Amino acid sequence: MAGLLPLDEAQARLLALAEALPIETIAVAEAGGRWAASDIIARRSQPAADLSAMDGYAVRHMDLPGPFRIIGESAAGKGFPGSPGAAEAVRIFTGAAVPEGADTVIMQENCAREGDTLRLTAQPPAPGRDIRVRGSDFSEHALLVARGARMTPAAIALAIMGGHGTVPVHRRARIALISTGDELAAPGAVTGPHQIPASNGPMLAAMLRSTGCDVDDMGVVGDDLDSIKGAVDAARRHDVILTIGGASVGDHDLVKPAFLACRATLDFIKVALKPGKPLMAGRLANALVLGLPGNPVSAYVTCFLFALPLVRKLMGAATPLAPVLPLPLGAAMPAVGNRTEFIRGKIEDGRALPFRNQDSAALALLAEAAILIRRNAGAQAVPAGTIVDTLRLD
Incomplete structure (x- = not known):
């Protein structure tokens, strides 16, 4: 677990820990x-029979251009019981079964009716015109x-x-969401100078629920080892225990010690990723554990790159990772360091336009972002117009 794990390897190792949940019929x-x-x-x-794609008249193409004698009608759900003979037509409506023997529909706009006589007023249609053939959608x-x-x-x-x-x-995956931090206050509460509203939990819960899983937001736990350990223990019945914050190595970063005290086995603890280096994953009995960083943008990006694919894998997705959308850059981008970077941006005139401010605590621009622009570790500076990989956030 020493050093920084490359992003793609970290994603692969996380997904390898997951097996699809049991099947149910609904x-x-x-x-x-x-x-x-x-x-x-x-x-x-589908369709189960040849159907008319237009309101008009069903005829035999060999009898065109007519005139025709109208012998009945075919409506959706109630077909014509017979079949037209020489110079005979059946009034037909959209979605109605084409009578046996007829092979062409004349649009009603292209003919004139006088009593039971039908005359063509335009060029004859091609054979099979305006008929949805049996099985043309699927067989x-x-x-x-x-x-x-x-x-x-x-x-x-x-x-x-x-x-x-x-x-x-x-089966729907069951996710336990635990936010950590003494500085966190309930949404809507009056905050003191050393507090911030606890926005990460509701943000990630909304992201996770987009996969169709069940999220149990267990609220905020303070920076206390016993409290975090108790919250993790209480979440054992879930399929995934996801923590936010406390994933680094400072004196108050206690998620890793709490996981280990609960006898979790950690597969990795750091990823060569920006934002989001302090990220850990492993297993605790029958649950998977995933510890995300606490900065809002870091939490969002790591949830997008790790938690959402993990839940999709558990719920049976064949391709759990987000699809890549190649786009030309709308502005030049600098060289990249030793971590893969994901740059927030938007699509403008068909180009990927990165935001200038990439601070990992800047929520206002995160709310405006439509894409993440991927820049691989060690990538060189590139000019505008360069094709880059992006991930859509919608």
């Missing part, structure tokens, strides 16, 4: 934001949602359209 309508625990396969084709037995994919709103609709009323997902 109503697909309740699966939003969860991750599919197995492939979701179509039990039906029975097709893969709809892959194992490890997130159940987005569209994925929920797709699973339902594929014939599913329930889906298997991994």
